[in-house]
Amino acid sequence: MAATTAILFLVLLASLSATSSSPYFSATTLFQNYQNMLTSFRIFIYTPTKPFNFPNPPASLFYSSLLRSPFVTQNPAEAHLFLVPFSPDTSTRSLARVIRELRNNHPYWNRTLGADHFFVSPAGIDYSSDRNVLELKKNSVQISVFPVVSGYFVPHKDVTLPPFSTSPLALLDGLEVNSTKTTSFLGYLNWDGMTEPNLVNELKGDVDFLVEEKSEPLNYMRSVTESKFCLFLYHGEVTWMVEAMALGCVPVVIVDRPIQDLPLMDILRWSEIALLVAVPRSGAKRLKEVLNGLSEEKYAEMRELCVAASKHLVWNEEPQPLDAFHMVMYQLWLRRHAVRYARREFG
Numbered sequence: 001m002a003a004t005t006a007i008l009f010l011v012l013l014a015s016l017s018a019t020s021s022s023p024y025f026s027a028t029t030l031f032q033n034y035q036n037m038l039t040s041f042r043i044f045i046y047t048p049t050k051p052f053n054f055p056n057p058p059a060s061l062f063y064s065s066l067l068r069s070p071f072v073t074q075n076p077a078e079a080h081l082f083l084v085p086f087s088p089d090t091s092t093r094s095l096a097r098v099i100r101e102l103r104n105n106h107p108y109w110n111r112t113l114g115a116d117h118f119f120v121s122p123a124g125i126d127y128s129s130d131r132n133v134l135e136l137k138k139n140s141v142q143i144s145v146f147p148v149v150s151g152y153f154v155p156h157k158d159v160t161l162p163p164f165s166t167s168p169l170a171l172l173d174g175l176e177v178n179s180t181k182t183t184s185f186l187g188y189l190n191w192d193g194m195t196e197p198n199l200v201n202e203l204k205g206d207v208d209f210l211v212e213e214k215s216e217p218l219n220y221m222r223s224v225t226e227s228k229f230c231l232f233l234y235h236g237e238v239t240w241m242v243e244a245m246a247l248g249c250v251p252v253v254i255v256d257r258p259i260q261d262l263p264l265m266d267i268l269r270w271s272e273i274a275l276l277v278a279v280p281r282s283g284a285k286r287l288k289e290v291l292n293g294l295s296e297e298k299y300a301e302m303r304e305l306c307v308a309a310s311k312h313l314v315w316n317e318e319p320q321p322l323d324a325f326h327m328v329m330y331q332l333w334l335r336r337h338a339v340r341y342a343r344r345e346f347g
């Protein structure tokens with residue numbers, strides 16, 4: 001397993017050697033640290049109060065992959081992190097009870113007040129007046145689905161899962177990404193039919209943009225290859241983002257405020273991979289200026305980096321080295337250092 005990963009990593013690094021830039025903050029640290037994670041990382045999972053499933057695909061795939069992984073230990077003494085499993089429809093009151101029971105029945109919560117604990121909540125959890133839920137919210141690592149509603153995500157602590165695509169990603173293997181891309185459209189949007197209708201109407205009226213509504217994978221992949229940039233409305237449909245990146249369509253995320261919940265935020269240099277553009281309510285003209293303002297060299301570099309980065313955002317039914325599952329695990333591994341108190345004094 002480790003050898004396969006090493007080879008895969010060398011291939012990834014070699015494919016970047018043409019340019020001096022890389023999609024990672026630090027490729028060497030990542031590589032060494034990742035190997036350590038594979039051999040050392042141990043997670044203890046509390047028994048859920050009742051059996052449950054996540055209806056949301058990346059959450060369910062992450063959870064089931066973790067349960068089946070060699071990271072799980074039955075011995076809490078050797079665990080770096082503790083997973084608190086609960087159903088996504090758990091009420092705040094029930095969640096408070098879950099945490100209270102952990103606190104009273106196990107010694108681990110009190111050592112860090114939950115800082116070496118994590119939980120999966122597709123939508124994220126809100127602040128609460130209940131002490132138990134508040135500690136979970138403030139101290140434990142939350143894993144939710146990108147993008148997260150404002151206020152439901154704590155930057156630098158919480159983690160998002162890369163979007164999950166239902167399309168046959170295997171198709172991508174057959175599609176060669178052309179190094180010199182001749183495109184018919186400046187930007188392509190696969191619209192969910194709801195988000196930002198004013199902006200979308202403007203884009204529809206501009207021949208430089210291709211807008212399709214809820215296009216299916218086989219169709220949108222063709223549109224993606226014909227476009228220079230792929231447009232994503234933050235809080236709109238993002239499931240096709242990873243395929244777009246794999247096909248060399250540079251993502252443009254249209255945001256209404258600074259965002260900090262992009263997947264693999266501590267690993268990937270998103271600022272070199274994607275454009276985050278704040279566009280006023282009627283802003284097709286402004287958007288066009290930004291996109292046309294990017295030099296050909298810069299565009300070529302971003303395109304190369306987004307293809308390289310896409311490999312880490314892919315979900316597999318059987319987790320593969322360096323895929324979305326393992327990179328999310330790696331982000332947890334980076335968050336394992338919590339100060340533990342042998343005994344906590346009160347009063």
Ligand SMILES: *[C@@H]1O[C@H](CO)[C@@H](O)[C@H](O)[C@H]1NC(C)=O
Nearest residue numbers: 103104105106107108110346
């Ligand atoms: C953890 O601390 C609380 C006080 O906040 C205490 O009531 C509880 O018994 C402690 N848990 C354990 C397992 O000692």
Ligand SMILES: *[C@@H]1O[C@H](CO)[C@@H](O)[C@H](O)[C@H]1NC(C)=O
Nearest residue numbers: 175176177178179180225226
């Ligand atoms: C790549 O370029 C060649 C020649 O220009 C073309 O025939 C082929 O269809 C292109 N492939 C893709 C995926 O765009």
